Amino acid sequence: MRRRAMAGPEIERLIQLLSKLPGLGPRSARRAALALVKRKADLMEPLAKALAEAGRAIKSCSVCRNLDSQDPCSICADPERDTRALCIVEDVGDLWAMERAGVFSGRYHVLGGTLSALDGRGPEALGLDLLLNRLEAPGIEEVILALNATVEGQATAHYIADRLHGHRVGLTRLAHGMPMGGELGYLDDGTLGAAFRARRKV
Amino acid sequence: MRRRAMAGPEIERLIQLLSKLPGLGPRSARRAALALVKRKADLMEPLAKALAEAGRAIKSCSVCRNLDSQDPCSICADPERDTRALCIVEDVGDLWAMERAGVFSGRYHVLGGTLSALDGRGPEALGLDLLLNRLEAPGIEEVILALNATVEGQATAHYIADRLHGHRVGLTRLAHGMPMGGELGYLDDGTLGAAFRARRKV
Numbered sequence: 251m252r253r254r255a256m257a258g259p260e261i262e263r264l265i266q267l268l269s270k271l272p273g274l275g276p277r278s279a280r281r282a283a284l285a286l287v288k289r290k291a292d293l294m295e296p297l298a299k300a301l302a303e304a305g306r307a308i309k310s311c312s313v314c315r316n317l318d319s320q321d322p323c324s325i326c327a328d329p330e331r332d333t334r335a336l337c338i339v340e341d342v343g344d345l346w347a348m349e350r351a352g353v354f355s356g357r358y359h360v361l362g363g364t365l366s367a368l369d370g371r372g373p374e375a376l377g378l379d380l381l382l383n384r385l386e387a388p389g390i391e392e393v394i395l396a397l398n399a400t401v402e403g404q405a406t407a408h409y410i411a412d413r414l415h416g417h418r419v420g421l422t423r424l425a426h427g428m429p430m431g432g433e434l435g436y437l438d439d440g441t442l443g444a445a446f447r448a449r450r451k452v
Numbered sequence: 453m454r455r456r457a458m459a460g461p462e463i464e465r466l467i468q469l470l471s472k473l474p475g476l477g478p479r480s481a482r483r484a485a486l487a488l489v490k491r492k493a494d495l496m497e498p499l500a501k502a503l504a505e506a507g508r509a510i511k512s513c514s515v516c517r518n519l520d521s522q523d524p525c526s527i528c529a530d531p532e533r534d535t536r537a538l539c540i541v542e543d544v545g546d547l548w549a550m551e552r553a554g555v556f557s558g559r560y561h562v563l564g565g566t567l568s569a570l571d572g573r574g575p576e577a578l579g580l581d582l583l584l585n586r587l588e589a590p591g592i593e594e595v596i597l598a599l600n601a602t603v604e605g606q607a608t609a610h611y612i613a614d615r616l617h618g619h620r621v622g623l624t625r626l627a628h629g630m631p632m633g634g635e636l637g638y639l640d641d642g643t644l645g646a647a648f649r650a651r652r653k654v
Contacts, residue, residue, distance in 0.1 A: 257548075258521030260506040266516050267499045271484040278475040279461050284545050286503070287510055294507045297469045301488070301500035304462040308492055316488050319460035342602050346459075 261287060313384070315360040315377050317342045324356060325349075332356040334391040336384070338410065340364060340398055348396060356392075359384070364402035365409055376406070378413060385419060396424040463489060515561040515586070517579050519544045527551075527559060534558040536593040538586070542566060542600055542614065548599060558594075561586070566604035567611055578608070580615060585623060597625040 261283060269279035286294040307319035316323040325331060325345075335356030341346050345358050359423060361376040363369075384390065394411060397403035409424060414421055426444035437445075463485060471481035488496040509521035518525040527533060527547075537558030541547050547560050563578040565571075586592065597612060599605035609625060616623055628646035630639060639647075 257519075258509065258526050260502070260509045260521040264499075264506045267495070268500050270487075270495055272487050273480040273483060274475065280548065281475060281545075282473040284548060285472075287506070289542065290510055293469070293472055294503055294510075297466075298468045298500055298503035300469050301496055301503065302632045304489070305492055305496045305500055307460065307462045307495075308489055317459075319462040324460050327609055332504055342490065343483075346482065346486060394592070420571045 256308070267424060273372070311360075313380075314358045315380070316358060317361055318344055330355075333389050335394065336390050336392070337394045337396050339396050340403060340406075343397070344396065354394075356394075361397075361406065364397070364400075364406040366402060373409070374415075378410070383408075386448070390419055392420045392422060395421065397423075399424075399426060457470060463572075468628070515582075516560045517564055517582070518547055532557075535591050537596065538592050538594070539596045539598050540583070541598050542605060542608075546598065546600070556596075558596075563599075564610070566602075566608040568604060575611070575615075580612070583612075584615070587616070587619060592621055594622045594624060598621065599624075599625075601628060 264286070265276075265279050265283045268274055268282050269276050271279070274282060286297070304319060308317055309319070309321045310316075311318055311321050311323035311326055313322045313326040316325060318324055320327065332355045335354070336359060337348060337356060338359045338361065339348065339355055340361050340363060342360060345360055348358075349355050359377070359381045363371050363375065365371060365373065365376065385393070393414065395407045397407045411421060425448060426441065427448055428434075428441065428445045434442065466488065467478075467481050470476055470484050471478050473481075476484060488499070491585045498570070506521060510519055511519055511521070511523045512518070513523055513525035513528055513548075515524045515528040518527060520526055522529065534557045537556070538561060539550060539556055539558060540561045540563065541550065542563050542565060544562060547562055550556050561579070561583045565573050565577065567573060567575065567578065595616065597609045599609045613623060627650060628643065629646045629650055630636075630643065634643075636644065
């Protein structure tokens with residue numbers, strides 16, 4: 251049997267766009283589209299509106315390069331956050347992960363990627379001038395490098411550490427070690443070695 | 453540490469709505485929102501537009517009660533579909549599943565649910581008058597009951613079979629049996645019994 255579109259072009263287009271979201275394959279995009287079609291008033295129309303509004307509002311924070319609907323972003327504008335600590339992350343997703351963990355109450359600098367000769371991303375693409383300017387002003391006492399434990403992340407962390415060398419702020423990085431719930435037998439050698447070297451007194 | 457919103461209200465609202473889609477929990481809704489925020493021009497804005505357009509366009513087909521952006525729906529309007537066969541399904545998701553399977557080239561009637569005394573859904577809610585009217589016109593030779601193999605689905609199938617009793621159309625239902633790839637040891641007794649009773653010569 252010849253394959254036909256089973257719904258009009260508007261619905262097919264919706265399925266196609268939904269399947270681009272992370273975590274939604276073609277099958278679950280179809281299921282999501284079905285839910286939207288069946289719940290037009292209480293889900294499809296509000297979501298259309300929310301997306302349009304967020305799309306209009308999203309901007310890059312001029313202080314920390316976070317993406318938010320306000321500039322300065324919700325975090326930079328929050329008077330209750332600690333202005334003495336600054337956490338450097340690769341991208342907005344990492345900032346969100348830090349916020350979910352709920353361990354950090356300072357502010358951020360979002361690099362927007364790592365250094366990459368291949369992709370032509372040099373220091374200027376990471377907004378390091380913006381970062382260094384912020385560090386000129388008094389107040390920041392600690393800069394935390396919360397970059398991914400990948401080759402690119404660590405190379406970028408090294409570069410930033412070099413640039414901040416001699417600066418009066420304390421520079422720290424996230425600890426390496428066993429993930430919570432991790433089992434030795436399943437751990438890669440690099441992580442196990444790092445956890446061993448960083449062992450602590452009990 | 454006190455929990456703060458980590459992004460402006462527009463993004464939080466987006467996450468909240470996305471988490472209502474089937475298959476997206478709070479975590480994956482957050483991930484989807486992040487992808488949208490980072491891909492504003494090529495994903496967020498097109499999706500907002502697609503949803504708004506689909507929302508404006510979606511209507512119930514006046515012939516078969518399918519949901520589509522046109523009336524009659526893409527299937528009822530397709531001149532290449534077989535007008536002799538009519539398949540009765542519970543809802544639009546079941547119609548989509550039939551279309552995905554690609555085994556049926558006729559048209560549909562969408563009940564929009566099953567009979568349910570508890571939920572106050574009687575025969576009129578299933579559009580049976582619409583169905584019987586279609587059967588009055590000449591041309592339809594077979595009606596296929598493709599209802600779920602649940603108590604409600606089967607009770608509804610029985611009711612429809614009663615209503616069509618004495619009508620000149622042939623009435624069939626989907627076969628019960630082992631699912632493809634199924635293993636006997638994992639099969640429920642009802643399915644195994646049905647598969648045994650419906651055994652075929654090889």
